[in-house]
Amino acid sequence: MDNIALIESFGDFKDEKGISKIDLMAIIEDSLKTLLRKRFDSDDHFDVIVNPDKGDFQIFLNKTIVEDEMSEDDDLEIEITEAKKIDPTFEVGEDFTMEIPVAQLGRRNILTLKQILATKLQEHNNAMLYDQFRDRIGEIVIGEIHHIRHKHVILLDDEGNEFILPKENQIPSDFFKKGENIRAIVETVDFKGSKPQIIISRTAPKFLEKLLELEIPEIQDGTIILKKAVRIPGEKAKIAVDAYDDRIDPVGACVGVKGSRIHGVVRELRNENIDVIQWSKNPEIMVKRALGNVTINKIDINEETNYALVYTPVEEISKVIGKQGQNIRLASWLSGYEIDVFREASEDDDVDLREFNDDIEQWILDEFKKVGLTTAKSVLDKDTASLLNMVDLEEETIDDVKRILKEEFED
Template identity: 95%
Template structure:
């Protein structure tokens, strides 16, 4: 096999993988030097010249001219008499360069060269694939379901690149069919052995962020800014948006008429409920907006510890906390504050003392009534020492009464 035939044998591979002529020639040069190192232990005395225009290459061996009968290594030295047969002007000590025909390497070495070339080409493709998708981390890719396995799903894109979607990166309600096309973001690219492994995700907040950019032109062109995105995949998400122009309603622009703009994103995320709020620099206002449409009486903010205590009526507690604590968790993530809720009881929550006649003896209740303490809270609001001075009861009896009253409000 001559030089050109050897190169042309990889032509189909080059065309299929899209390797440039220059890259292919560099790979051939590297492969030839690898073979020379295997054959001669070193490639230091060889020059490899690859001509990408002709699709040809040459191997040259550089020898040192020595006196006759003084050569210690025929691979690296040539006697003066042999050198002068080529050029009578040669002198001892000069360099002598000779071309090594590929055929002289032997059939076995040529086969080895083909194997080395195949390996080098694969290494090149793997490196190119790694660089390509490392630069696309955080971007959306589309792949077709190729294999469905217990712990992950394997997808292929239009160029037959393989993506891995682990179980933990799938939305809980995801259900895939072979041949189905889905979207996800590139989460990471790492080498597993010699091959790059591209991990994708549908649960990352970045996936929601990129979907919003695709669906809402104002986010894509920068008119509306996505300040923060948090989510519990498949359940609920909150996004905070803002606008450079005060005349623009960023929330309305994102949601659209009757939710038209955000419906596509919700469907992609398997009906994940998405709350859109307007960002606020004021921490108290940000926490209030992050909690959503709930009644809040007061918020105490500690910016040093990033802590917020929210005071809300009893009937609003369930809405503030949300299903399985989702609302308050997402609000904490979105605002950056650890949020606690304090239940503010209204006067309507108080209970008349006479309602406790099954648990407290009538004469004891009468002692409290005589001094104007007719409700549970009127008793609980006073400490025991004060009550001892007001009613003719033992301390132990007063403590028992307070315990019974407290239990009513703890239920």
């Protein structure tokens, strides 16, 4: 096999992987030197010349000219008589350079060279792939579902690059079919062995941010600033936006007429409910906006500890907290403040004793009703001594009832 044939045997690989001619030649040179080190323990006495224009290479061995019968290493030394056959002007001690045809390396070494070259080409491709996707961390990629496994899904993009979507990075309501195209962001790129592993995610807040950039031109061109996005994947999300120009309504621009602009994002996220609020530097305003459309009477802010105590009417508690605590959690993440709620009871706020029949036996409740005490506050307003004179109950029972009723009005 001559030099040209050896290079051309890797032509398909070069074309498929997009390796440039210059890079391929550098890899060939490195591979040849690796082989020479294996064969001769060192490549110090060799020169490798690769010609990217012609697509060939040459190997030259530099020997030292010695006196006849004084050669100790035929690979590195040549006797003067042999040297003068090439050039009569040679003298002992001079360097003698000769070209080594690839065929002279032997069939086994040529096969070894091909293996080394294939390995280095693969290493080069892996390094290129790693660098390419390290630069794309946080960007959206599109891949076709190739394999669906219990703990992850494997996708391939148009160039055959493999992405891994772990179960924990999937939206809970995600349901995939083989051959389906889906979007996600590049989360991490690391080497697993010698091969780069590209992990993608559909649950990261960054995925929501990038989807919004795609759907809302004003975010993409910088007219609207996406300050922060937080989410409970597949359930609920909150985003804070702002605008450099006070004449622009950033919330309206993001939502669109009848939610037209944000519908596409909601569908992509499996109907994740998205609240859009306007960012504020004022912590109190920011906390209030982050909690959404709820009645708040007062907010105590501690900026040193990033703590907010929110005072709200009893009937608003469930709205402030939200389903499974989602609203208050997201509001805390978005505002950067730990939020607690203080339930404020109005003077006329009271609870009928019938509401306590799960905690207090009915016959005990009936004793209070007999004397006109039908609400929790009507009982709590009386001291124990007065109640002992009014109802036929033991002091211990009365104390237990008052304890249960008090819990209803505590934080």
